[in-house]
Amino acid sequence: MSEKQYKLVKCIINGKAQEAIVDVRASLTDMLRNDYRMTSVKKGCEVGECGACNVIIDGECYNSCIYLAVWADGKEIKTLEGLMGPNGELSDIQQAFIDEAAVQCGFCTPGVIMSAVEILDSGKIYKREELRKLLAGHLCRCTGYQNILNAVEKTMYQRLGKELPDYLESR
Amino acid sequence: MYDIKALYEAESISHGISLLKEHPQAQIIAGGSDVLVQMREGKRAGAELISIYGLDELRGVKLEEDGTIRIGSLTSFSHITKDPVIQKYINVLGEAVDMVGGPQIRNIGTIGGNTCNGVTSADSASTLFAWDAVIEVTGPEGVRRLPIHEFYIKAGKVDLRSAELQTGILIPKESYEGYFGHYIKYAMRGAMDIATLGCSVNVKLSEDKRYLKDVRIAYGVAGPIPMRAVHAEAAAKGLEINSDTIEKVGDIVLEDVTPRDSWRASKAFREHIARVLCKRALKQSILLAGGVIHE
Numbered sequence: 001m002s003e004k005q006y007k008l009v010k011c012i013i014n015g016k017a018q019e020a021i022v023d024v025r026a027s028l029t030d031m032l033r034n035d036y037r038m039t040s041v042k043k044g045c046e047v048g049e050c051g052a053c054n055v056i057i058d059g060e061c062y063n064s065c066i067y068l069a070v071w072a073d074g075k076e077i078k079t080l081e082g083l084m085g086p087n088g089e090l091s092d093i094q095q096a097f098i099d100e101a102a103v104q105c106g107f108c109t110p111g112v113i114m115s116a117v118e119i120l121d122s123g124k125i126y127k128r129e130e131l132r133k134l135l136a137g138h139l140c141r142c143t144g145y146q147n148i149l150n151a152v153e154k155t156m157y158q159r160l161g162k163e164l165p166d167y168l169e170s171r
Numbered sequence: 172m173y174d175i176k177a178l179y180e181a182e183s184i185s186h187g188i189s190l191l192k193e194h195p196q197a198q199i200i201a202g203g204s205d206v207l208v209q210m211r212e213g214k215r216a217g218a219e220l221i222s223i224y225g226l227d228e229l230r231g232v233k234l235e236e237d238g239t240i241r242i243g244s245l246t247s248f249s250h251i252t253k254d255p256v257i258q259k260y261i262n263v264l265g266e267a268v269d270m271v272g273g274p275q276i277r278n279i280g281t282i283g284g285n286t287c288n289g290v291t292s293a294d295s296a297s298t299l300f301a302w303d304a305v306i307e308v309t310g311p312e313g314v315r316r317l318p319i320h321e322f323y324i325k326a327g328k329v330d331l332r333s334a335e336l337q338t339g340i341l342i343p344k345e346s347y348e349g350y351f352g353h354y355i356k357y358a359m360r361g362a363m364d365i366a367t368l369g370c371s372v373n374v375k376l377s378e379d380k381r382y383l384k385d386v387r388i389a390y391g392v393a394g395p396i397p398m399r400a401v402h403a404e405a406a407a408k409g410l411e412i413n414s415d416t417i418e419k420v421g422d423i424v425l426e427d428v429t430p431r432d433s434w435r436a437s438k439a440f441r442e443h444i445a446r447v448l449c450k451r452a453l454k455q456s457i458l459l460a461g462g463v464i465h466e
Contacts, residue, residue: 005177005178023172024175024177024178025172025173025174025175025178026172026173027172027173027207030172046211047208047211047212048204048207048208048272048275048276048279049363051273051275054275060249060278061274061275061278062275062278062279063275063276063279066203066204066207066208066279067203067279068173068178068200068203068207068222068224070178070180070222071222071224071225115274115275132361133274133361133362134274135274136273136274136361136362136363137272137273137274137275137276137362137363138273
C-alpha cells in the first residue's frame with residue numbers, strides 16, 4: 001500500500017448533517033459502522049448478495065457493502081437507527097416484525113426492514129407476489145420469509161387504512 | 172476496506188478521459204457491483220480506480236429530436252424500468268433489466284457497466300442486440316458510435332480503446348418504430364441469479380398483421396458474447412403467421428447458437444431451451460404486436 005488517501009465526506013445521516021474524513025478504500029458499511037457506530041448495518045456477505053448491510057440513500061435501497069463511502073458525499077442516508085421515535089419507540093414496521101415473529105436471530109432484520117421502509121413509504125399497494133420480488137434482495141436463514149412477508153404486507157394495509165385480506169387475518 | 176491503491180473521481184466526462192490518460196492502468200468503476208465484488212475476490216486487488224459514479228450527466232433516458240432513444244450509460248436498471256420513454260417505446264428493455272439480481276443491485280447497477288464488462292449473460296445485452304442498439308463512446312479523439320455487435324469483441328472484451336468511456340446507448344427510431352418485443356430469462360431461481368440462457372425477440376408485422384415483416388432474435392449465453400440468430404431471422408422474414416412458422420423459425424436457431432457446457436447447464440440443454448425460448452418469445456412478441464396465431 002502506497003500513501004493513504006482520505007476524503008472529507010459530508011452527508012445527512014438519519015436527518016442529521018454529518019462529516020468525517022474517510023479512507024477512500026472504505027465501503028459505506030465501514031463508514032457507517034466505524035465512524036458513526038450505526039451497528040444496525042451488518043457485515044454479511046460483503047459482495048452485495050445477502051442484503052444485511054442495506055440502507056436507504058436518497059430514497060432508494062442500496063447494499064452499503066458495495067458502495068464506496070466517498071460516494072455518500074452530499075447524499076441523504078437512512079439506517080434502521082433513524083426509525084426510532086424521540087422516546088425510543090419502535091416504528092410500526094419494527095413492531096410488526098415482533099408481532100409476526102418475523103425475527104429470529106435478527107441479523108438480516110435491519111436490512112430487510114429498510115427495504116420494507118422503501119416499499120411502505122411509496123404509499124403504493126402491492127400484491128404478495130410483488131412484495132416477494134421487492135424483498136428478494138435479502139437472505140434470511142431463520143424465519144423462512146413467510147413471517148417477514150406477513151409483517152410487511154400487514155403494515156402496508158394498516159398504513160393505507162385498508163382491511164386485511166382473509167388470508168392475512170387468520171395468520 | 173477494499174484493496175484499492177488509489178481512487179480518482181471524475182468530475183466531468185473530459186476530466187474522466189484525462190484521468191484515464193494519466194492512469195492507463197486504472198480500472199473504471201461505475202456502480203461497482205462487478206468491480207467491487209471482483210476486488211473482494213482478490214481479482215483486481217491493489218488496482219487504481221477511476222470512479223465515474225458522480226457523473227450525473229450520464230444518467231437518464233431522453234427522446235431526442237430525431238426520435239432516437241438515448242440512455243445515459245450510468246442510468247441504473249431500476250430507473251430504466253421506471254422510465255416513461257422506455258415504457259412507451261421499448262418496454263421489453265425495462266422488463267429485461269428488471270430481472271437483474273435483486274432490488275438493491277438494480278438500484279446500483281448501470282446499463283453501461285452491464286455492457287462494458289463484456290459478459291454474455293448480461294440481461295440488458297441480448298435485448299439491446301435485438302433493438303440494434305448503437306454504443307456511444309467518448310475519448311480523447313472525440314465521440315465514436317458503433318453498432319452493439321461490433322462493440323463486443325470477445326468474452327470479457329469490448330471495443331473501448333485507450334482513455335475511452337462509454338457515454339450512452341442509442342436506439343434509433345427505425346429500430347423500434349412498429350416493433351414489439353419480449354425477453355425470456357431462463358434461470359434456476361426467481362431472483363439473484365444469472366441467466367442459463369436469455370432470449371430477446373422483437374417483430375414487426377405487415378399492415379394486415381398476417382405476415383412477419385421483420386424478426387430480430389437475440390441471445391445471451393448462447394455463445395461467448397451476446398448474438399443474433401441471423402439464419403433464423405432471414406428465414407422468418409415474410410412468412411405467414413401461424414404455429415408452423417413459429418416452430419420452423421425456432422428450430423432454425425440451432426444453425427446460429429453455439430452454447431457450451433458449463434456448471435450451470437450443458438450444451439445440449441442450452442440448445443434445447445434456445446429453441447423453446449425463441450418460440451415462446453416470438454409468439455409473445457406477435458401477440459403484443461396485435462397478431463393472431465392460427466393453428
